[in-house]
Amino acid sequence: MSRIATLALLILAALAGCRDATEPPRLLVLVSVDTLRADRLGAYGSTRGLTPHLDALARQSVVFDAAYAPAPFTLPSVAALLTGRYPESLGIASNASALPPAVPTLASALRAAGWRTAAVVSNLVLSRDSGLQAGFDVYDETLPQREATRSWPERTARDTTDAALATLDDLRARPDAKIFLWVHYQDPHGPYTPPEGWRERQLAADLDADQGRRELPVRPGEAVLGALPNYQVLGDDRRVGFYRAGYHGEIGYTDEQVGRLLDGIEERGLADEAIVVFTADHGESLGEREYWFAHGEFLSDALVRVPLLIHRPGTAPARRNEPVALTDLFATLLATLGVPATSDTAHGRNLLAEDAAAAASTPYLATLAGGRWRRHGIVEGEYKYVLSREASGWEGVLWRRGPDGEEIRVDDPVREADLRRRLAATQRALHPQQERRQPLDTARREALRALGYLVDDDAVPEAPGTARNPREP
Numbered sequence: 001m002s003r004i005a006t007l008a009l010l011i012l013a014a015l016a017g018c019r020d021a022t023e024p025p026r027l028l029v030l031v032s033v034d035t036l037r038a039d040r041l042g043a044y045g046s047t048r049g050l051t052p053h054l055d056a057l058a059r060q061s062v063v064f065d066a067a068y069a070p071a072p073f074t075l076p077s078v079a080a081l082l083t084g085r086y087p088e089s090l091g092i093a094s095n096a097s098a099l100p101p102a103v104p105t106l107a108s109a110l111r112a113a114g115w116r117t118a119a120v121v122s123n124l125v126l127s128r129d130s131g132l133q134a135g136f137d138v139y140d141e142t143l144p145q146r147e148a149t150r151s152w153p154e155r156t157a158r159d160t161t162d163a164a165l166a167t168l169d170d171l172r173a174r175p176d177a178k179i180f181l182w183v184h185y186q187d188p189h190g191p192y193t194p195p196e197g198w199r200e201r202q203l204a205a206d207l208d209a210d211q212g213r214r215e216l217p218v219r220p221g222e223a224v225l226g227a228l229p230n231y232q233v234l235g236d237d238r239r240v241g242f243y244r245a246g247y248h249g250e251i252g253y254t255d256e257q258v259g260r261l262l263d264g265i266e267e268r269g270l271a272d273e274a275i276v277v278f279t280a281d282h283g284e285s286l287g288e289r290e291y292w293f294a295h296g297e298f299l300s301d302a303l304v305r306v307p308l309l310i311h312r313p314g315t316a317p318a319r320r321n322e323p324v325a326l327t328d329l330f331a332t333l334l335a336t337l338g339v340p341a342t343s344d345t346a347h348g349r350n351l352l353a354e355d356a357a358a359a360a361s362t363p364y365l366a367t368l369a370g371g372r373w374r375r376h377g378i379v380e381g382e383y384k385y386v387l388s389r390e391a392s393g394w395e396g397v398l399w400r401r402g403p404d405g406e407e408i409r410v411d412d413p414v415r416e417a418d419l420r421r422r423l424a425a426t427q428r429a430l431h432p433q434q435e436r437r438q439p440l441d442t443a444r445r446e447a448l449r450a451l452g453y454l455v456d457d458d459a460v461p462e463a464p465g466t467a468r469n470p471r472e473p
Contacts, residue, residue, distance in 0.1 A: 024338045025313060027274040028110070029265065030182045030329075032081070033254055034074060034123055035189040035295060036280035038067070038307045039405055040251050048205070050252045053259025057278060058309050062352070065321045066401065067308035068363035068379055069282045073296045073370040075125050075132075077281040077326060078184070082106050082132060084330025084346030086364055091433035094369040098438045099131030104341075106330055107180060108135030113339045115178045116171045120164045122155035122186040129438040136182075138167055149191045149231050157187045157257035165264045172268070183261065187254045188284065190232045190293055192246025194253045201252070202245040212241030216292060225290045232293045243293050244286055272313055275336065279326065280306040296370035299377045299386050301407050304365050312336065315352065322360035323379045324351055364426050378423040383410070385419035396420055 038044045041051045043058035044065070069077040075095040076087035082105045083090060090099060099105075107117045118138035126132055126141070133139040140163055143153035155163070164183045171179045187194070206212050215238040219227040232243060258278070265271055283303045285291040295303050308324065310332070328348035334341050335350040350356060365377035365386070377386040384399045384407070398416045399407045 024336065025273050025275045026178045027265075027270050028115075028180045028277070028333060028337065029261075029274055030106075030180070030277045030333075031185070031258060031261070031279075032078065032182070033185045033188060033258075033278075033280045035282060035284045036251065036254075036307065037283035037286075037302060038280075038305050039302075040248070041307050043309070044307060045405065048202070048248060050248055051255040053255050053262065054278065054307075054309070056259075057262065057276065057311060060317055061276075061278075061309040061311040062315065062318045062320060064308040064310075064324050064351070065319060066323045066379070067279065067306050067326065068323065068365060069280070069304050069306050069326050070364060071366055071368055071370060072282045072299065072303035073368075074123060074281045075130055076366075076368055076370075078126060079130075079132065081279070081281075081326045081329055082182075084327050084348045086327060086347055086366075086430055087368060088366065088427075088432040089347075089430045091435045092368075093435045095125040096438055096440060098129065098436045099134065100433075100436055101131060101134060103134070105132070105135045106333060107182070109334055109339055109341065110178075110180045110337070111135050111137065113337075115180050115339075116174070117180045118167045118171055119182040119184075120160060120167055121182075121184040122157075122160045123184060123189070124153055126184060129440070131436075131438075138170070140167060147191055147231075148193045149233065154186050154189075157185050157254045160185050161257045161261045161264070164261055168264070168268070184281075185254050185258070188247060188250040190229070190247075190284075191234060192232070192243060192250050192293075193234070194246060194249035198249030198253045199242075199245045200249075202248040203241065206245040206248065207239065207241035209241065209244070211287060212239065212244070214240045216240060226292070228292060229294050240287065240292075247284065247286065247293070274311075274313070275333070276309075276311040277329065277333070278307065278309040279329075282306065296367065297372060297375075299365045299367060299375050299384075301384075301401070301405070305405075310352065312352070318357075320351075320357055322357070323363055323381065324361045325363035327363075328361055362422070362426070364423075364430075376423060376427065378419055378426060380419060380422070383415065383419065385416060385423060387420065387423060 040046050042055040043063055070080045070086050071077050073095060075097060076092050079090055079092050079099050080086055083103055090103060111117050117136045119136045120140045124143060128139060128141060143155050144159060145154050145156050147154055168181055171177060216228045218233055265274055282295055284295050285302045288300055288302045291297060328351050330346050331348040332351040336352055349361060363379040367375040373389045375386055375388040377384055382401045387394060387396045396416060398410045398412055400410045402408050
């Protein structure tokens with residue numbers, strides 16, 4: 001064969017292996033991590049070096065600097081992510097709630113369009129009883145490990161990655177399959193027990209950091225201000241730095257395993273045809289406002305500001321600083337994949353539309369049944385307004401996001417009044433639904449209650465603007 005003919009064949013082979021840039025990707029990988037603060041990623045300003053693999057992904061992605069989860073605990077946030085609807089409109093108030101079966105989800109929309117769909121989850125509150133399995137051909141909820149301080153089952157990051165890659169291989173058995181794979185990692189959630197060596201890498205720095213050698217008391221209750229939550233206590237150590245180092249070690253270990261997942265996708269020759277979305281369900285308080293190693297009670301950025309990276313082949317890396325919400329992902333991903341939405345009830349917008357960067361979302365936030373008192377909030381631009389039911393009555397506070405991501409309390413009565421009105425209007429527009437509870441056995445019900453995830457209906461005051469109390473205070 002002549003050199004020219006050989007060269008022509010090589011060129012044709014290369015062209016055959018190239019996917020049309022206008023063709024929607026055939027693989028969607030959604031990675032969510034439990035209890036991961038945005039500010040612990042290098043891509044969001046951390047200098048700790050905890051997340052080299054995620055930082056590398058961020059350099060190839062659209063990075064959203066002000067992404068917000070709708071609630072500071074798992075099930076409501078994940079349900080909002082998968083449906084594009086806020087938790088109240090789904091009837092989800094706690095981790096013991098269940099998604100109504102008729103609600104369209106990202107998985108059900110993609111399966112209706114011919115996609116194969118699979119989930120690999122590692123948190124018990126995301127089990128099939130939650131209703132989130134709707135639309136998934138495969139829903140792997142195997143939880144082979146147990147937490148160190150209680151009998152709560154989980155799956156650690158290495159096993160999660162192994163299961164995710166095995167599931168991906170199974171779905172690829174049909175060569176022309178379009179695949180949606182959702183992977184949820186649990187590890188940064190307390191109790192913080194990273195594999196050996198991971199805490200130790202961080203311990204010296206965390207002991208030397210602010211309040212690192214302070215010893216916290218342990219008091220009855222799971223999340224008491226100024227104290228360690230019961231389930232976080234490991235041995236006799238009460239030092240703040242010990243627990244921060246454990247949290248940071250969990251993040252480093254999870255980053256390593258997410259990197260292994262991404263490497264596995266590349267090794268299978270799928271990287272050029274994959275959308276990869278990375279986010280978290282909520283964050284964790286590491287002592288802000290004396291709230292230690294817990295989540296659910298407040299709407300601070302430590303708890304509801306989450307990382308959000310979207311990597312799409314052919315889309316240039318960029319940074320976006322306008323507020324966005326996890327509810328925006330439903331509309332974004334369906335539009336990007338060319339799949340029509342099966343419902344017009346979603347609350348989000350397409351973040352990758354041509355003019356999207358010129359717009360902004362107005363994220364709505366709520367503690368629901370995750371805290372002792374009801375708290376509701378709204379984010380507009382760099383401002384966040386939070387209305388809380390305290391022991392003395394309703395109290396509103398206006399916050400501004402500073403240049404380094406810190407939250408600064410602001411005295412601006414005009415803006416505060418405007419955002420308070422917008423918050424009430426947003427709540428009314430949600431048309432809150434009655435909560436649908438999971439069929440919990442006694443042991444799991446008591447475990448959820450002990451964690452503060454299950455609160456009796458009459459134990460938490462309602463917020464103004466909700467279905468049961470529509471009046472402003």
